Amino acid sequence: MNFPELIQSVFDDTLGPGQSLSLFRPELTLCATMIAILLARMILPRWKTSGFYLVLLGLTLALAFVFPWRWFAEGALPGQEIFTGLLAADRFSVALRGLLLLFTLLFVTFTQIAGRWAPEDGAEFFVLLLGAVLGMCLMVSANHVIVVLLGMEMASLPCYVLAGWQRDRRVSSEAALKYAVFGAAAAGILLFGMSLLAGALGSVHLPTMGRRLAELLQAGVDPAQLTALILGGLMVTVGVAFKLAAFPFHFWIPDVFEGATAEVAAFISVASKAAALGLLVRLAGAFVGVPDARQFLVVLVSLLAAVTCTFGNLAAYGQNNLKRLLAYSTIAHAGYMMMPVAAMIALAGGQGSPDAPLSEAQKAVAALLVYLGIYLFMNLAAFAGVAFMRNVAHSEDLRDYAGLVHSSPGFTVCMAIVMFSLLGIPPLSGFTAKWTIFLALVSAKLWTLLAIGVLNTVLSLFYYLRVVKVMTLDAPPADRAAPRIPLTSAAGAYFAMLTVPVVALFFLWGGLSRWADAAAQALFFTTFGP
Amino acid sequence: MNPLTQPIGLSHYLVVGAILFVCGIACMAAKRNALGVLMGIELVLNGANLNFIAFGSPLLRGEANQTIGLDGQLIALTVIVLAAAEAAVALAIALVYYRTHATIDVDRGEELKG
Numbered sequence: 308m309n310f311p312e313l314i315q316s317v318f319d320d321t322l323g324p325g326q327s328l329s330l331f332r333p334e335l336t337l338c339a340t341m342i343a344i345l346l347a348r349m350i351l352p353r354w355k356t357s358g359f360y361l362v363l364l365g366l367t368l369a370l371a372f373v374f375p376w377r378w379f380a381e382g383a384l385p386g387q388e389i390f391t392g393l394l395a396a397d398r399f400s401v402a403l404r405g406l407l408l409l410f411t412l413l414f415v416t417f418t419q420i421a422g423r424w425a426p427e428d429g430a431e432f433f434v435l436l437l438g439a440v441l442g443m444c445l446m447v448s449a450n451h452v453i454v455v456l457l458g459m460e461m462a463s464l465p466c467y468v469l470a471g472w473q474r475d476r477r478v479s480s481e482a483a484l485k486y487a488v489f490g491a492a493a494a495g496i497l498l499f500g501m502s503l504l505a506g507a508l509g510s511v512h513l514p515t516m517g518r519r520l521a522e523l524l525q526a527g528v529d530p531a532q533l534t535a536l537i538l539g540g541l542m543v544t545v546g547v548a549f550k551l552a553a554f555p556f557h558f559w560i561p562d563v564f565e566g567a568t569a570e571v572a573a574f575i576s577v578a579s580k581a582a583a584l585g586l587l588v589r590l591a592g593a594f595v596g597v598p599d600a601r602q603f604l605v606v607l608v609s610l611l612a613a614v615t616c617t618f619g620n621l622a623a624y625g626q627n628n629l630k631r632l633l634a635y636s637t638i639a640h641a642g643y644m645m646m647p648v649a650a651m652i653a654l655a656g657g658q659g660s661p662d663a664p665l666s667e668a669q670k671a672v673a674a675l676l677v678y679l680g681i682y683l684f685m686n687l688a689a690f691a692g693v694a695f696m697r698n699v700a701h702s703e704d705l706r707d708y709a710g711l712v713h714s715s716p717g718f719t720v721c722m723a724i725v726m727f728s729l730l731g732i733p734p735l736s737g738f739t740a741k742w743t744i745f746l747a748l749v750s751a752k753l754w755t756l757l758a759i760g761v762l763n764t765v766l767s768l769f770y771y772l773r774v775v776k777v778m779t780l781d782a783p784p785a786d787r788a789a790p791r792i793p794l795t796s797a798a799g800a801y802f803a804m805l806t807v808p809v810v811a812l813f814f815l816w817g818g819l820s821r822w823a824d825a826a827a828q829a830l831f832f833t834t835f836g837p
Numbered sequence: 838m839n840p841l842t843q844p845i846g847l848s849h850y851l852v853v854g855a856i857l858f859v860c861g862i863a864c865m866a867a868k869r870n871a872l873g874v875l876m877g878i879e880l881v882l883n884g885a886n887l888n889f890i891a892f893g894s895p896l897l898r899g900e901a902n903q904t905i906g907l908d909g910q911l912i913a914l915t916v917i918v919l920a921a922a923e924a925a926v927a928l929a930i931a932l933v934y935y936r937t938h939a940t941i942d943v944d945r946g947e948e949l950k951g
Contacts, residue, residue, distance in 0.1 A: 453912050460919045464926050471930055480934040487927045488874050488943060492865050494923070495881035498916060499858050502885045506851075506892035509903040511912065 320391055327389035330396045332372040333404055337441045340365025341434050348430045358430040362415050362437065370408045373401055386829035392512050393451045395589070400448035402676055402826030403585045407447070410577055410683050411440050413805070417687065418570050420797050421694040432472065435465035436574070443578055447585030452501050452511040455586065459497070459550065462582055463490050466575055470567040482566020489559045490549070497546020503539030507532050513593035521597045544607060547590065550583035553645065554615040557638045561622075564634035569697060572630060573690030576637040581679050584644055588672060591648060592831055595655035595668070605753075608649040613759045616642025620766040629693050630703050632770060633686075636729060639767060640682060646760055647675040647744045650751035655831065667750055669830055673823035674747040680819060681728075681740040681812050688725045688805035692718070695798040700790040705774065707790075710783025717794035721806040723775045728809045730771040731764055736812035743820065847898055850891035857884030871931045871941040875924060882920045886913040 308316070321327050328335075343365070344358040386397035394400075415433065422429075442461025449455045467490060471483025505511045508519040523532070549556040564572040591608070594600040619639030626632040651671035693703060695718075700707050712719040728737035741764060748757040783789050792799050812819055840848065857880050864877030891897055893909020935941050 453908070453915055456912070456919065457915060460923065464922055467926055467930060471933055474933050475937070477937045480930070480937045483930045484871060484934045484943065487930050488865075488871065488878075491875070491878045491923050491927060492881070495861065495878050495885070499854075499881060499885040499888070502854075502888035502892065505905050505909075505912075506888060509892075509905060511905050511908045 317391070320389075327394075330389050331394070333369040333408065334441055334444050336365055336369040336372055337437050337444070340369075341437045341441075344430050344434055344437075358433050359415065359419050362433045363412070365437070366408055366412045366415065370405065370412065373405045373408060388450060393454050394445070394448045395450040396448060397829050398826045399588070399672065399676075399830045400585075402823070403447040403581060403679075404444045406676075406679060406683060407440060407443050407578055407581060410581070410687065411436065413683075413687060414570075414574055414578075417573070417691055417694070417801065420801050421570060421691065421698060428472075432469070435468055439463075439465040439469070439574075440578065443582035443585075446582040447589070449586060449589050450513055452505055452513070455513075455590070456494075456498060456501070458582075459546070459586070460494060462579065463494065463550075466490075466571075466579060469571045469574065470563050472568060472571060476566075478566040479568075480566075482563045485566075486559055486563045493546050493549035493556065496542050497549075500539045500542025500544075500546065503535045504543065507535040507539065513589065517593040517596050517600075520594060520600060524597060524599055540603070543590065544611075547583060547587055548611060551580065551587065551641050551645065552615075552638050553611045553641060554618045554638070557615065557618070560638055561631050561634040564630050564637075565628060569630060569690045569694035569703070572634070573687050573694075576633070576690065577683055577686050580637070580641055580644070581683070584648065584675065584679065587645070587648055588651065588675070588830075591652050592655075595652055595831070601652055601655065605649055605653045608645055608652060609753060609756050612642050612645035612649055613756060614642075615639070615645065616763045617759065617766070618642075620763050620770075623767070623770045626770075627705050628703050629696075629705050629708070629774070630690075632705070632774070633689055633693065636689075636767070636771075637686065639763065640686070640729075642763070643741065643744060643760065644675060644678055644682070646753075646756055647671045647678070647747045649756060650674070650744075650747040650753060653751040653753060669827040670824070671747040671751065672827040672830055673820065674743040676823040676826055677743045677819055678740040680823070681736045681809075684805055684808045684812070685725055685728050685737060688721070688802065688809060689729065691802055691805060692722045692725065695792055695802060696790060698798070699792055705777055707784070708774070708778050709781035711778045711790065713783055714789030715792045715799075718792040718799055718802060719778050721794075721802050722778060724806050725809060726771045726774050730767055734810070734813050736809050739813050739816050739819070847891055847894075850887060850897065854884040854887040854891070857881070857887065869942050869944050871927075871934065871943050874943065875927050875931075879920060879924070882916055886916050889913045889916075 340361060344361050347358060347361060386395070388394070389396045415436070418432070422432075439462050442458050442463070442465075445454055445458030446462055449458055467483055467487040470486045471480050473479040504516065508516045508523070510516050510519055520536070528536075545556065549559075552560045563575065567575070591604055594604060616639050619635045619637070619642060623632050623635035623639065626635060648671075651668045654668040654671055696708065697703055724735065728735035731737040731741040741760075745757060745760060748760065792802075794800060794803050840852070843849075861877045861880030861884060864880060865874050868874050868877060889905070889909040889912045893905045893907065895904050895906070898904045931941050938945055
């Protein structure tokens with residue numbers, strides 16, 4: 308191929324009938340919004356609204372470009388590789404990007420209501436936020452090592468800065484430094500692992516790496532190469548486990564959440580988790596076609612899920628700071644969300660006809676998407692409650708929530724609903740989420756993991772109930788005024804609005820799971836062909 | 838097979854890369870100064886970069902289908918940019934930490950107990 312032909316082929320791939328660029332419009336919109344916010348600040352130096360409306364506009368446009376409603380049509384977006392194989396464009400990436408952008412839309416509204424920072428800082432906050440979301444969108448559609456690295460770094464770097472947003476607080480800068488140092492170390496280890504894997508397999512295109520591994524294992528692999536593969540795989544696991552906050556790489560989460568504002572903690576706990584899970588599905592999905600790799604990955608992911616879940620729930624007991632308690636709850640939920648990934652790996656290419664196990668594996672991914680969709684509202688609501696209480700009571704300690712039911716009953720009821728939903732009690736959507744992933748574990752016959760999951764739900768009962776008990780049964784402290792958050796205020800109304808989907812998604816179960824099933828279709832098109 | 842008597846090949850590059858990686862990890866684990874830890878991270882990234890470039894070189898690897906080709910060099914360039922961005926952010930955070938703590942010793946941050 309000579310040079311003009313090469314240029315022509317790149318041109319055709321980007322703008323031609325392949326339409327790589329048109330499937331990339333959400334990300335381009337995010338970029339344009341970031342630039343627009345910065346320019347608006349330059350032109351109007353004392354701009355009061357701090358770019359909030361620009362962000363709303365940009366996010367709505369991006370969400371419209373993802374087209375979450377159009378792919379219910381039969382045969383829409385069957386799954387294709389865009390930008391010469393760098394990104395995978397299928398319904399899974401559309402669904403996850405849709406969830407991420409929807410979350411960001413809710414999140415910027417939340418920061419606008421709860422945020423306590425100087426107005427001139429608002430624009431930078433939004434620019435960093437959109438940069439992180441852009442990286443997360445790349446992570447969930449990664450199909451190539453270079454995009455994995457780029458996406459992870461683009462998602463992490465703004466989060467380090469956001470964690471240290473309150474520059475004058477000692478804990479805030481400490482949280483940011485710890486997050487940055489540990490995060491950069493994890494990224495370095497992941498990069499080195501990737502270099503070993505890429506070298507041993509002779510490719511950096513994830514599906515090709517999977518195929519090469521299958522060929523290599525069939526032809527017989529020499530010990531040096533096998534060592535490189537196993538070491539590389541473990542190092543990549545370390546990097547992804549750090550992003551997921553899986554045990555034993557969870558230690559940064561409680562510190563960062565306590566030091567950062569509740570807003571930033573909400574962002575890290577939902578958006579960053581969702582993107583890391585999307586990346587895990589992409590990475591694992593590339594190698595599920597290889598039986599030996601599948602057995603290795605099932606054990607690895609199951610073990611991580613079981614230990615993470617149990618540790619998160621046990622460590623949450625001793626916490627008196629509500630943000631720390633929610634941090635450990637986040638760790639536990641990351642464990643739950645890794646369970647359907649283990650089921651997916653176990654089910655992909657199992658016994659039976661070549662089609663049936665594949666659709667079972669896609670059902671497991673659908674379970675993950677259902678969980679993520681519900682977790683988005685639950686966890687955002689929980690952190691929103693913490694942030695609104697901080698604005699009123701200037702405290703995040705659990706004992707300052709004592710007797711809250713007397714001064715703000717509506718707020719307490721909503722908070723209790725969120726806590727019960729995080730626990731997973733019917734008729735709340737948290738139950739739907741847990742039930743769906745447990746069903747996926749049943750169909751994958753991962754009985755031990757199922758038992759651990761159910762046991763953990765029982766374990767988590769007590770610390771979620773403790774929050775509710777403190778709010779309702781304990782006597783309010785006599786030495787200070789009771790915090791008031793009426794549901795008619797902006798904060799109270801926003802909080803109540805978030806509680807509605809937490810309840811409603813239990814009753815809209817069928818619609819949600821149909822949406823997730825449609826999203827998980829054509830997931831493994833690169834591994835097994837369309 | 839004594840590597841010191843062999844002509845320079847892929848394994849020599851990999852050994853240097855591995856040494857850089859181990860030095861970087863040791864540096865991260867042992868240094869208490871935030872700048873020292875950041876230097877350790879740079880070593881790890883450069884070790885990985887060396888691996889990528891060595892794996893991408895058709896001269897070092899005989900069979901053409903086994904190299905990762907230009908992708909290796911592209912990744913190395915990308916990682917250099919990422920490392921610069923990471924250093925910029927981490928140094929800014931270290932500066933803020935210094936302003937509030939009057940030290941950049943990572944062990945002195947003890948208000949948050951993991």
